[in-house]
Amino acid sequence: MKKMAIRSLILLLFLSLACSKPKDGNIPNSPTISELLNSPSSIVLGNNVLNLEGYFYRDFMPPTQPNGSPLIAICRVIDSSGAALNDSIELTKFYMIYQNQLWKSDYTDLRWIEPNGIEGVARNGPKWGPDVFVDVVCEFRSKGTLYRLLAKEQEIEATY
DSSP states (O other): OHHHHHHHHHHHHHHHHHHSOOTTOOOTTOOOHHHHHTSOSEEEETTEEEEEEEEEEEEOSSSSOTTOOOOEEEEEEEETTOOOOOTTEEEEEEEEEETTEEEEEOOSEEEEETTTEEEEEEOSOOOOOSSEEEEEEEEEEETTEEEEEEEEEEEEEEEO
16 A cells, blocks of 8 residues: 555656746747747748748727737738648747847637638737837648748838
8 A cells, every 4th residue: 555655656746747837937849049040931831832921010009008009910821822722731829039039929810811821810919119120930730740931021010
């Protein structure tokens, strides 16, 4: 009986250590800024040549917050030739790099752009800009494989 109790305690200790968060708050397997900046600007996936397009802005129109809204990002993974995309593409994460700062987000809205793209929206970003340039990375999966696309020097715009 004692051996069973000791084994159970060891198992519980092992599981609690395996499931605990790192002390520095970083998420395991989260990419670094340099890894993100090494992402390709286009990817050949089957018959598709995928590129990243986007629109990034902050809203300053009334009745918004006094210093404007948090950043909103609209990203599109598009086949540059206009060919239809495989419907197995799933947008997973959004990353934006400004100077040495990183904003990481899940997409809040997803929709297919017929016939050659998929679009995702990330909201509640930092209050960078407007009129500054950022690097953007879209992470997505297709048939179980993880991919990242990079778009460099994207302008954060404003609506007034």
